[in-house]
Amino acid sequence: MRRLPAFVLALLASTALHAAELRLELPGGTRQWDTAALLAHREAQPIEIPADVAYKRAMHYRAVPLASLLDGVQPGDHLQLVAKDGFAAELSAAPLLARSGARAWLAIEDPAAPWPPLGAGKPSAGPFYLVWSDPQLADIGSEQWPFQVVTIRCLDAVAQRFPALTPATDAAPAVQAGFAQFQKNCLACHRLNGAGDAQFGPDLNLPHNPTEYFAADFLARYIRDPQSLRRWPQGKMPGFSREALSDQQLGELIAYLRHMAGRKVGADQ
The missing domain is CATH 2.60.40.420 (Cupredoxins -  blue copper proteins)
Known part of the structure; x- marks a missing residue:
């Protein structure tokens, strides 16, 4: 039986260690996306965010239009994006589904090319980060850029x-x-x-x-x-x-x- 080289085994172990999963709880059903599947998504592409909210500078990401992941979601729906630290952003679905103007993207951290830390002693914004191109076109605020996202769910509106x-x-x-x-x-x-x-x-x-x-x-x-x-x-x-x-x-x-x-x-x- 042929053995894999040591550096390949180390790379596989590192990827397995740092791979992450995103849980989607939507009208179209519940689904788990892992890092590899999202990086290979048919709509994944490199994007530039000139004024990134988390990093406060221009950043480049491999990202998927969030609309392509929101099975069954309608413009009148309400979504909640939950981060690892308990941050829970509440967003109307309409801007997240937009394909022009201000666009929502799910940036995916590649374990082979990790993002920089958010500060001294802090982790990165990964594994998944909601970023926006042209956010000024839809009055997108800083609290609508949740990072370290682990779950996206469709819920009733906040008042309900x-x-x-x-x-x-x-x-x-x-x-x-x-x-x-x-x-x-x-x-x-x-x-x-x-x-x-x-x-x-x-x-x-x-x-x-x-x-x-x-x-x-x-x-x-x-x-x-x-x-x-x-x-x-x-x-x-x-x-x-x-x-x-x-x-x-x-x-x-x-x-x-x-x-x-x-x-x-x-x-x-």
Whole structure:
């Protein structure tokens, strides 16, 4: 029996060690894609992302148009992308299915050519990373670039799954708009009233809402630049620039949080 050369065995062992699987739970059924299958996908191609959100520079990837993986998903559906660390991005399906304008791509980390770490002592953005070409064409925010993705699932909309997050039906338009900003920019990391799927950041209403302990304009300043108020090397919350969250949108988000301070649910849990 012919034996494989040692370097081939080492390469196979390395590939097996670092290969990853992506789980898709969609209307068309549940499927597992592994790294090799995605790298060999018929629509996989090299792409350049000029302003990558995670790496903050131009990056090149081998990627698959995410739309090609979303069997049975319709534009009106809602998807959740879950990362290894508990980050859970909530996204409407319509922009993910688009084949022109802002386009969603699933970047695939090749074990033979791993991506750089995200920082000193940190892993890479792999094994799978949702990246966008021309994101400005659809107002795609930084929280809509989840990395280290392990699961993509089709779910009911946030308001249906988590009634404890919803403002009162007669809430002001700014509050309703702020709820949309909360879903887009905050829900991937935080829960509120114990509701949400994220396992990353603290609850934003229990036991206290940030509008209850941040005075004057300090909450707005904290959202813009967390390290400017709390110098904490281990802090993971990103700042939201005016390009990512306009002053009007920031005001709407704070209006929602202030409104929800009066709608606490499960405070005794």
